[in-house]
Amino acid sequence: MAVGITQQTVPTSSQQDDAVIVVDQVSKKFCRDLRRSLFYGIQDIAADLGGWRRKSEFLRQDEFWALQNVSFRLHRGEALGLVGTNGAGKSTLLRIISGLIKPDTGCVRIRGRLAPLIALGAGFNPILTGRENIYANMSILGVSTQEIKKRFDQVVEFAEIWEAIDAPVQTYSSGMAARLGFACAIYTEPEILLIDEVLAVGDARFKAKCYRRLYELRKKGTSFILVNHNPQAILNTCDSAIYLSQGKLVASSDAETIISQYEEDLFLNGAERYPCKLDLPPKPPEESLGLDVTSLFFRGTQSEILESLRSGQALSFCVVCQARQAFSGITLHLSISKIGGEDSVGTILYLSGDNDNIFFDMPAGSHEIQLQLPYLGLEPGAYTMKVKLKKDSIYSFDVVESFRFTVTADGKMSKCRFYQPRSWQLVSSPLQS
Amino acid sequence: MPPEIVYTPESLLKRPHLLAHLMWRDLLASRELAWRLMVRDINAQYRQAFLGIIWAFLPPIVMAAGFTLAKDANVITVSETDIPYPAYVMFSTALWQTFVEALNGPIQAVTIAKPMLARVNFPREALILAKLGEVGFNFGVKLILIVALFLWFQVPVSWMVILTPVALIHLILLGTLLGILLAPLGVLYQDVSKGLTMLTGFWLFITPVVYPIPKEGIFGLLVRLNPVTPLLVTTRELATTGVISDAGSFWLVSALTLLGLIFTWVMFRLAMPYVIERVSS
Numbered sequence: 237m238a239v240g241i242t243q244q245t246v247p248t249s250s251q252q253d254d255a256v257i258v259v260d261q262v263s264k265k266f267c268r269d270l271r272r273s274l275f276y277g278i279q280d281i282a283a284d285l286g287g288w289r290r291k292s293e294f295l296r297q298d299e300f301w302a303l304q305n306v307s308f309r310l311h312r313g314e315a316l317g318l319v320g321t322n323g324a325g326k327s328t329l330l331r332i333i334s335g336l337i338k339p340d341t342g343c344v345r346i347r348g349r350l351a352p353l354i355a356l357g358a359g360f361n362p363i364l365t366g367r368e369n370i371y372a373n374m375s376i377l378g379v380s381t382q383e384i385k386k387r388f389d390q391v392v393e394f395a396e397i398w399e400a401i402d403a404p405v406q407t408y409s410s411g412m413a414a415r416l417g418f419a420c421a422i423y424t425e426p427e428i429l430l431i432d433e434v435l436a437v438g439d440a441r442f443k444a445k446c447y448r449r450l451y452e453l454r455k456k457g458t459s460f461i462l463v464n465h466n467p468q469a470i471l472n473t474c475d476s477a478i479y480l481s482q483g484k485l486v487a488s489s490d491a492e493t494i495i496s497q498y499e500e501d502l503f504l505n506g507a508e509r510y511p512c513k514l515d516l517p518p519k520p521p522e523e524s525l526g527l528d529v530t531s532l533f534f535r536g537t538q539s540e541i542l543e544s545l546r547s548g549q550a551l552s553f554c555v556v557c558q559a560r561q562a563f564s565g566i567t568l569h570l571s572i573s574k575i576g577g578e579d580s581v582g583t584i585l586y587l588s589g590d591n592d593n594i595f596f597d598m599p600a601g602s603h604e605i606q607l608q609l610p611y612l613g614l615e616p617g618a619y620t621m622k623v624k625l626k627k628d629s630i631y632s633f634d635v636v637e638s639f640r641f642t643v644t645a646d647g648k649m650s651k652c653r654f655y656q657p658r659s660w661q662l663v664s665s666p667l668q669s
Numbered sequence: 670m671p672p673e674i675v676y677t678p679e680s681l682l683k684r685p686h687l688l689a690h691l692m693w694r695d696l697l698a699s700r701e702l703a704w705r706l707m708v709r710d711i712n713a714q715y716r717q718a719f720l721g722i723i724w725a726f727l728p729p730i731v732m733a734a735g736f737t738l739a740k741d742a743n744v745i746t747v748s749e750t751d752i753p754y755p756a757y758v759m760f761s762t763a764l765w766q767t768f769v770e771a772l773n774g775p776i777q778a779v780t781i782a783k784p785m786l787a788r789v790n791f792p793r794e795a796l797i798l799a800k801l802g803e804v805g806f807n808f809g810v811k812l813i814l815i816v817a818l819f820l821w822f823q824v825p826v827s828w829m830v831i832l833t834p835v836a837l838i839h840l841i842l843l844g845t846l847l848g849i850l851l852a853p854l855g856v857l858y859q860d861v862s863k864g865l866t867m868l869t870g871f872w873l874f875i876t877p878v879v880y881p882i883p884k885e886g887i888f889g890l891l892v893r894l895n896p897v898t899p900l901l902v903t904t905r906e907l908a909t910t911g912v913i914s915d916a917g918s919f920w921l922v923s924a925l926t927l928l929g930l931i932f933t934w935v936m937f938r939l940a941m942p943y944v945i946e947r948v949s950s
Contacts, residue, residue: 266946274857277947281853281940284680292678335676335790337946343677352789363713375705376791378698 256428256459257310257333261342264303264328264483265295272298292340302328303483305342310428310459317470317477317491318463319498324480326463330430333461348427348459351377353418362406366397366416369405373420387423394449395419396442415442422449429453429460447473467495471651496645500616512542512641518558527563527598527633529625531556534641535606545643547616547655553607557598557625557634564597565628568605575618575640585614590629611657616645681939692938695792702791703798710803725810729762736879747880751910756822760908761878763811764840764901767804769869771844774800776855776862783856786945793941794934797849804841827911836904839923843900846926849933853940856948877902882914896922 267273276296283290295301303325310316320326332339334352360369370391374384392401395415397408405413422429431450450460450473464470470477470491477494479487481501487494513533534542535552542551555568567589574584587607589595596605623636649655681688715721733755739745740754750757778796779786786793819826855861875891876898883889892898899918906913913919 273947277857277943278854280943284682284939284943285936287680287682290678290680331787332676335674336787336942338942339676339678341678343675346674346676347672361709361713363717364709368709368712372705372709375702376785376789378702378791381701381705 254312255309255345256312256347257461258345259309259329259333259342260307260344262303262306262329262332262339262344263293263301263341264325264332264337265292265299265340266302266328267296267299269298301483303332303480306480306483306485307342308478308485308488310461312459313454313457314459314476315454315474316459316461317474317494318461318480319467319470319477319494320480323482325483326480327432329480330432330461330463334430346428349378350428350430351421351424351426353421353429353431360405360413360417363404365404366392366401366408370416370420373417374424377421377424379424387425391416391419391423394423394445411439411442418446422446422453427458429458431460432463467499468651471495492651496616500645512545514636514639516636521560524560525633526560527566527625527627528558529555529623529634529636530558530602532621532623532636532639545612545614545641547612547614547643547646547649548657549612549646550610551612553609555605555607555623555625556602557605558602559598559600562597562599563627563633564595566596566598566633567594567626567629568607569624569626570607570621572614572619572621575620588629590626595628611655612643613655614643615649615653615655616643618642682935688935688938692934695794699792699795699798702795703802706795706799707802707806710799711806722810725807726814728766729759729811729814732762732879733758750881751906752824753822756818756824758879759818760815761901761905763808763815764837764904765873765876765878765897767808767811767837768840768844768897768901770804770807771801771841772848772869773865774804775845775848775852776865779852779856780862783948786941787948793938797845797937800848801841801845804844808837808841824909826909829907829911833904833907836900836907836919839919839926840897840900840904842930843896843922843926846930846933849930849937853937853944856944872897893918896925 267276276299280290280292306325306329308316318326318329328337330352331337333344333346334350335344335346360373364372370388371381371384374387374391375381379387392398395412395418397412397416400408400412405416408416429450447469454460454473462470462473474491476489477491478485479494479498487497513531515531516529518530519528533554534545535554536542537550545551553570569588569590570586571583572585573582596603619641621636621639621641623639625633625635627633646655681691718724720727736745736747736758737755740747747754752760775797778800782796785791818824851861851865855865872895875888875895877883877892878901882898882902883892899915899922902915903913903919
C-alpha cells in the first residue's frame, strides 16, 4: 500500500508518451460519521502543518476506502468514459484529478489546462444579471477578462439566452440557467475536460448541441473524461472506458467491452439474477377457479429446461397448469417489461393467444402450454412477465403477477435494443466487357 | 509541453520552494478573479437593499446618538476626549466596524463559497482579496460620513492625516489575519461564527471606541493588552491631533501582524483541501 506515496514511483516521462493525465495508485478514504469526519479533518490539518506523516495509507475508525489503488492514463486527444454505480468513487476520482482534494496514497500528474464541467454555474448569483454572471463564472473557471470579452457573444449564442441576458438569473428557468452554466464552462477552451453527468440538463435539442460541441473540441485535440449513467452517451463519445466498482478499478478497455460488462453487472448481478423458473404452490380448492398455473419455465431446442437465456436463442416458454375439470377455449396472455434501466417503463412485449386466435381445449388433468419462439428477441437485461390464463378472452382463471427472468448477451449485441435474426450474403455479377 | 502539476498526499511544507512558488503564482493569478468577485458581491449587496449605502452610515450614527445621550444624562461618565464626543464615537465606531468586517470577511467568504470551493479549483486567495477589497470599499463609503462629520464639528486636522491610511491598513490586516486563521475551522464547525459574534461584542467593550484609553486598574490593563487598541488609537490620532501616544506598541503589533499574515496564509492554503474534502460532495 505504501507504493506511490512519494514522487519517485512514476518516472518523469517526457519521452515515454503523451499522457495528459497520469493517475497512479490513487486511494482516498472517507468517514461515514460526520462528527468524527470533522475531527479527522482537524487531525489531518494539524499533521500537515506539523509536517509529520499523516499515515494516510491506514484506515482509522469508521473510515472506508472510497477509492483504492486506481491507476490509469489519459492521452492527448483521447476521450475516456468513466462508468460505475452510485458511490463507486467516480466523482471522488474527478475531484482528486482536478486538485480539489488530496489523494491519500499515490499521485496524480496533470499536463495542460484542465476544466471541470462538474460545477455548472459555480458562483452564479441569482440577483445579478446573466451578463454579470458570465463574467464572474468564467473568471472563477480561470478565464481572463479580456478573453471573456472575446468569447462573450459565443457563450450567449450557445446558451440561446439573448433576450434574457440582462435579466437577473433568478428569473431564468432551470433549463436556461443550466444552459448558461454549460456554455460558460465549455467556452473556457481547456485542454482537458472533466464532465460529470452534466449533460443531463436541457432539452434533447440542447443536449445534441452539447455533444456536437464536445465532438468539435475533440477534433481540436481536447482530451476528456466523461462520467455518465447513460451508456449510449459513452459509446457515442468515448473510445475507451474504465469501470469503477466500490472504489476499485475493475476493468479498463475499449468502451464497448466496458459498457457491456457494466450493464451486465448492473442488471444481472447477484441479487438481481433471477432463476428462469417459477414453481407455484398448489392452491386450496376454495381459492381455485378450476384451472391453476403450477409452474413457469423455458425449454431449449432439446426440450431441456433452461437455467439461463441468451438473446437470439431458440426456445419455448412453458406454462404448466392443472385443470380440475374439462375446459374449452383456454388461452394465454403474457406481457413482459424490463426491470431497471432508463427504459424500464411499460410493457415491451405483449403476446396473446387471443390475437393469434389460439384456443385450447383441456380435459381434467395436468397440461403444459408451449409457446415456441424461434429467436428470443429481448436485449440483455432483467425482465418481469405477467401471465394470465383465460377463457374466451374474458374470464381469467389464474394470474401470475410477476415471473422474473434474465437474458444475457450473446456477445454480438452492443448498441442494440432487440435481437434481429439475420443472414448475410454477397451477390456479385461479373463485369460486362 | 505545459508544466506538469503533481498531486501527492505529502505535505507541501516539505517542499518550501515549491510552496512559495505556488503561493506567489496564485496570488498573481487571483487578482483579476478577486476583482470580479468583489464587483459581483458589492453589486449584489446594494441591489437587494432598498436603503443602499445608508446602511454604512447608520451604525456609527446610532451608536454615537446612544452614547452621547447617555453621557449627557450622566448615566455613563467618560473622561475628556480630544475631539467632540459624538464625533469621537462615530469615527471610532467606523474604524471598529471596519476591523470587524475584516475579521468576519474571510470566514463569511469561505462559508458562502463552499459549493464553489467544492467543485472548482480556483486560487483560494481570490476570496480573501475580494473581501479585503469589499472592506476597503465599505470604508470608502464611510469616509463620506467621516468627512462630513469633521466639517460639521470643525475637528482640527494636522498634516499627519496623510499617514492615516498606513495605520488603517494595519488595522484591517490584523482583522484579516485573525479571520484567515479561523476561516478553515469556521467552515467545519459552526461554533466559530457563533463564538465570534459573542467575542466581538466583548472585544468592543475592551477597545477604546466609546471612551479614551483608561490608565488604571485591571480594565486599563486589558484595554492596553488588546492588540486592536494601538492600531485603532493610532489611526484615530493620525487623523485628528497628529500626536501619537504609543508608537512602540503600534509598531510591535504591526510587525507581528505582517509576520503572522504570511504564516496564516501558508496555513490557510494547506488546510483548505482537507476542509473541502470534509464538507462537500
